[in-house]
Amino acid sequence: MSQAVVLEPAEVWAYLVSRELLPADARGAVREVGDGNMNRVFLAIPDDTAIPSLAVKQAPPWIQRLGPSAPMSPERALIEARALRTFAEYAPRQTPRVLDVDPTRFAFTMEDLSDLTVLRTALNDGASLGRTSAEVGELVGRVTFATSVAGATPQARAALIADSVNPLLAEVTLQYLLGDPFVAAEHNHHHPALGAAVESLRRDPAVRTELAALRAAFGAKTQALVHGDLHSGSVMVGVRDGEPVVRVIDPEFAMVGPIGLDLGLYIANVVIAALRSYATGATARGAAHLATVADCWDAFCAAWRDGWPGRVDPLLDDGWLLRELRDTWRDTLGYAAVELVRRVAGYSHASDLETLPDPGPASAVVLSLGHKLLVDREICGSRPDPRALARLVSTSWEAQQ
Amino acid sequence: MSQAVVLEPAEVWAYLVSRELLPADARGAVREVGDGNMNRVFLAIPDDTAIPSLAVKQAPPWIQRLGPSAPMSPERALIEARALRTFAEYAPRQTPRVLDVDPTRFAFTMEDLSDLTVLRTALNDGASLGRTSAEVGELVGRVTFATSVAGATPQARAALIADSVNPLLAEVTLQYLLGDPFVAAEHNHHHPALGAAVESLRRDPAVRTELAALRAAFGAKTQALVHGDLHSGSVMVGVRDGEPVVRVIDPEFAMVGPIGLDLGLYIANVVIAALRSYATGATARGAAHLATVADCWDAFCAAWRDGWPGRVDPLLDDGWLLRELRDTWRDTLGYAAVELVRRVAGYSHASDLETLPDPGPASAVVLSLGHKLLVDREICGSRPDPRALARLVSTSWEAQQ
Numbered sequence: 087m088s089q090a091v092v093l094e095p096a097e098v099w100a101y102l103v104s105r106e107l108l109p110a111d112a113r114g115a116v117r118e119v120g121d122g123n124m125n126r127v128f129l130a131i132p133d134d135t136a137i138p139s140l141a142v143k144q145a146p147p148w149i150q151r152l153g154p155s156a157p158m159s160p161e162r163a164l165i166e167a168r169a170l171r172t173f174a175e176y177a178p179r180q181t182p183r184v185l186d187v188d189p190t191r192f193a194f195t196m197e198d199l200s201d202l203t204v205l206r207t208a209l210n211d212g213a214s215l216g217r218t219s220a221e222v223g224e225l226v227g228r229v230t231f232a233t234s235v236a237g238a239t240p241q242a243r244a245a246l247i248a249d250s251v252n253p254l255l256a257e258v259t260l261q262y263l264l265g266d267p268f269v270a271a272e273h274n275h276h277h278p279a280l281g282a283a284v285e286s287l288r289r290d291p292a293v294r295t296e297l298a299a300l301r302a303a304f305g306a307k308t309q310a311l312v313h314g315d316l317h318s319g320s321v322m323v324g325v326r327d328g329e330p331v332v333r334v335i336d337p338e339f340a341m342v343g344p345i346g347l348d349l350g351l352y353i354a355n356v357v358i359a360a361l362r363s364y365a366t367g368a369t370a371r372g373a374a375h376l377a378t379v380a381d382c383w384d385a386f387c388a389a390w391r392d393g394w395p396g397r398v399d400p401l402l403d404d405g406w407l408l409r410e411l412r413d414t415w416r417d418t419l420g421y422a423a424v425e426l427v428r429r430v431a432g433y434s435h436a437s438d439l440e441t442l443p444d445p446g447p448a449s450a451v452v453l454s455l456g457h458k459l460l461v462d463r464e465i466c467g468s469r470p471d472p473r474a475l476a477r478l479v480s481t482s483w484e485a486q487q
Numbered sequence: 488m489s490q491a492v493v494l495e496p497a498e499v500w501a502y503l504v505s506r507e508l509l510p511a512d513a514r515g516a517v518r519e520v521g522d523g524n525m526n527r528v529f530l531a532i533p534d535d536t537a538i539p540s541l542a543v544k545q546a547p548p549w550i551q552r553l554g555p556s557a558p559m560s561p562e563r564a565l566i567e568a569r570a571l572r573t574f575a576e577y578a579p580r581q582t583p584r585v586l587d588v589d590p591t592r593f594a595f596t597m598e599d600l601s602d603l604t605v606l607r608t609a610l611n612d613g614a615s616l617g618r619t620s621a622e623v624g625e626l627v628g629r630v631t632f633a634t635s636v637a638g639a640t641p642q643a644r645a646a647l648i649a650d651s652v653n654p655l656l657a658e659v660t661l662q663y664l665l666g667d668p669f670v671a672a673e674h675n676h677h678h679p680a681l682g683a684a685v686e687s688l689r690r691d692p693a694v695r696t697e698l699a700a701l702r703a704a705f706g707a708k709t710q711a712l713v714h715g716d717l718h719s720g721s722v723m724v725g726v727r728d729g730e731p732v733v734r735v736i737d738p739e740f741a742m743v744g745p746i747g748l749d750l751g752l753y754i755a756n757v758v759i760a761a762l763r764s765y766a767t768g769a770t771a772r773g774a775a776h777l778a779t780v781a782d783c784w785d786a787f788c789a790a791w792r793d794g795w796p797g798r799v800d801p802l803l804d805d806g807w808l809l810r811e812l813r814d815t816w817r818d819t820l821g822y823a824a825v826e827l828v829r830r831v832a833g834y835s836h837a838s839d840l841e842t843l844p845d846p847g848p849a850s851a852v853v854l855s856l857g858h859k860l861l862v863d864r865e866i867c868g869s870r871p872d873p874r875a876l877a878r879l880v881s882t883s884w885e886a887q888q
C-alpha cells in the first residue's frame with residue numbers, strides 16, 4: 087500500500103475542489119478533528135457561510151493512533167461509506183449525509199457534524215436522552231428489517247453479505263468485546279473493589295458457554311446489516327433549527343450479523359449512563375434514562391411491524407415474526423451483558439463510570455448485571471420486557487446501597 | 488452470455504487434450520451421460536485402458552433440460568467445482584477427484600464415476616446401506632467443522648462466505664423444498680389417498696411458523712459450508728478393488744448455511760428408502776436402513792469431536808459444543824421434515840415411493856412423519872436421539888397397517 091493515499095491537512099481543500107465538492111474559488115480553513123483511534127477526520131469550513139462545511143474521513147493503511155507499525159486495511163473507510171449509504175436509504179433521519187466516496191484514497195466526504203455532541207459526552211454532562219433511544223431503535227429496526235430475509239431478496243442479501251464481510255474489524259470485536267474481558271488478558275483492568283467479582287465471572291462455566299454462543303452467533307448469524315459498534319460514542323446529538331437531531335456515526339464495523347448486537351451495545355450504554363446518574367444522586371435522571379430502554383425496543387419493534395406487510399417473503403408468518411423478535415431480545419440481553427462486562431473489566435472502559443468520584447459502586451452493579459444477564463437471560467422474564475430490564479437495573483442499584 | 492462456452496460432444500476429446508488432461512496421441516470415445524436436469528456431463532473413455540477415463544461437467548447458461556428459454560447463470564459449475572475442492576480437502580475419501588477447472592467455459596473435469604450407482608437407484612434395487620450413512624455423516628461432519636467458527640478463522644470464513652453466495656440456487660431450494668410443497672402451487676402433486684392430510688398440513692398454522700423458521704435459517708444461518716442438496720440422488724456407491732466406495736456428488740447448491748440442512752435431507756431419504764422396504768415386505772432391510780440414521784449422526788458428531796481439540800477459537804467451550812450439536816439435531820429434524828413433505832406433496836417426488844405398486848400407504852406415513860416432526864421436533868426427545876427417530880418411523884409404519 088503506497089503512502090500516497092494518505093491525505094494531509096494541507097491537501098484537503100484542493101482535494102475537495104478536485105472532487106467538485108467545493109467551488110474552485112471558495113476560500114476557507116481546514117482543521118483536523120476527532121479522537122481518531124482508527125482514522126483521520128478533517129473539517130473544511132468555507133469563509134462564505136452560505137457554503138456548507140464538510141467533513142472528510144480518511145483511513146490510512148494503519149491504525150491512526152498507532153501509526154505505520156500497526157497496519158490495518160484502509161478498506162474500512164469504504165465499508166463505512168457503504169454502510170452509511172445503506173443506513174441513509176432506510177433511516178435517512180438518523181444517518182449523516184455522505185456526499186462523495188473516493189475508493190482510490192479510501193476517503194469519503196460527509197456533512198459536518200461538529201455542531202453536534204457525542205452522546206456519551208452529553209450524558210456525562212447531565213443531558214437527558216429525550217427521543218435519542220427511540221431514534222436509535224428506529225434506525226436499527228428500519229435497517230435490519232430492510233436487510234433481513236423479510237426485507238430483502240436472496241439476491242440482494244447475497245450481494246450485501248459478499249460486500250460486507252469485514253473480518254479485520256470482526257477480529258477487533260471478537261477480541262475486545264467478546265474475548266479479553268472474560269479471561270486474564272494483557273490490557274484488561276478493573277476497579278480494585280471488583281477483584282473477587284471479576285474472578286468469579288471469569289471462573290463461571292456458564293459464562294463461558296454463553297460467551298461462546300454469542301461469539302458463534304457473531305460469526306455465523308447473518309440476520310441483517312448491523313452497525314457493529316453502536317455504543318453511546320457512536321451517536322451524536324444536538325439541536326438544529328430548534329429541533330433535536332440524532333445521528334448514528336462510525337459504522338466501520340458494519341457487517342451482516344446478529345441484530346441483537348446493535349441493540350445490546352446501545353442499551354448497555356444507556357444502563358451505564360443511568361447508573362452514573364444514580365451514583366451522582368441524579369435519581370430522576372437515571373430513571374428517565376432507563377425508561378428509554380423501552381423507547382428503543384418499542385421503536386425497533388415498530389419499525390419491523392411497519393415493514394412487515396411489505397415483506398418480500400410471504401411465507402414468513404406472524405408467528406415467525408413474534409419468535410424472531412423474542413430471539414432478538416434474547417440476543418440483545420446477551421450482547422448487552424458482554425458490553426456491561428467489557429466496560430468495567432476489559433480494556434475499553436466507559437467515561438461515564440471512570441469520571442465518577444468513586445467508580446466503584448456503579449461499576450460493581452454494571453459487572454453484576456452483566457454476569458446475571460449473561461447466565462440467565464430470563465431473569466427479566468421469558469418475553470421481551472424492556473421495562474423489567476429497567477426495573478432490574480434500578481433494584482440492583484438500590485440493593486447495592 | 489455467448490453460446491461459444493457450450494461444449495458439444497464432438498469437441499470434448501480435443502478440449503481435454505488442450506487442457507493437457509489427455510495425451511495428444513490418445514484415442515477413444517466420448518459419450519454424453521447423466522440425467523442432466525441442469526448441466527451436461529460427458530465421459531471420455533480412452534481406448535488404452537491404462538489411461539483413466541474422465542468426466543467433464545459443463546454448465547450451459549441455461550437449465551439444460553429446458554434449453555435457452557430458461558437462462559441460469561453458468562457460474563454454478565464454478566461454485567460446484569469450488570465446493571468439491573473444499574470437500575476434497577476435508578473429506579477426500581467421499582469426494583470425487585477434480586482434475587481441472589475451466590472458468591472460461593464454466594466446466595470442470597473429474598474422475599469418471601460411471602462404475603458407481605446412484606444411491607437411490609441402488610436402494611430401489613434392494614441394496615443395503617452398509618457404511619454409506621456413516622460415510623455421509625463423516626463427510627458432513629468434517630466439512631462443516633472445518634468451515635464453522637470452530638474450524639476456520641474469521642478471515643477464512645469471510646472469504647468462503649463471499650465466494651459461496653449462491654442466490655440463484657438458493658431460490659430453487661426456497662421454492663421447491665421450502666415453499667411450494669406447503670401451499671397450493673402449480674407443479675405440486677400427490678397421491679389421491681393423501682388429499683385430506685395434505686390439506687390439513689397446509690392449513691396448520693404451526694407448520695407455517697416452523698417452515699418460516701427453516702426458511703429464515705436457510706437464508707441467515709451461515710454456520711458452515713453445506714452441500715445443499717444432499718439426498719440419495721447426490722450420493723454414488725459401488726465397489727472398487729473389492730472395497731465399498733461412497734462419493735458425494737453434485738454440490739452445485741453449495742452455500743454457507745445451516746448444518747442441519749445436509750443431515751436432514753440425507754436422513755429423510757434414508758427414512759423414505761426404509762418405508763419403501765417396509766412396503767415391499769422387506770422388513771429387516773427397512774429396519775437396517777433406519778439403523779443407519781444413528782450411524783450418520785454418530786459419524787457426524789465424531790467428526791466434530793475429532794476436530795474439537797484443534798478448534799481455532801479456544802473460547803468455544805465443551806458446553807457450547809453440546810449445545811451446538813443439539814441445535815444441529817433440531818435443525819436436522821426440521822429440514823428432514825420438509826424433505827419428507829416435498830417428496831410426497833411437492834414437485835419432485837422420490838422414485839423410492841413412486842415405483843411401488845401402490846405408493847399410497849408409504850407416502851401417507853412419509854407425509855404424516857413430516858407433519859409431526861415439523862410441528863413437534865421434541866417428539867423424539869429433547870436431546871439428539873437418532874434411535875428414537877428410527878423407532879418413530881417403524882412404529883408409524885406399523886400403526887398404518
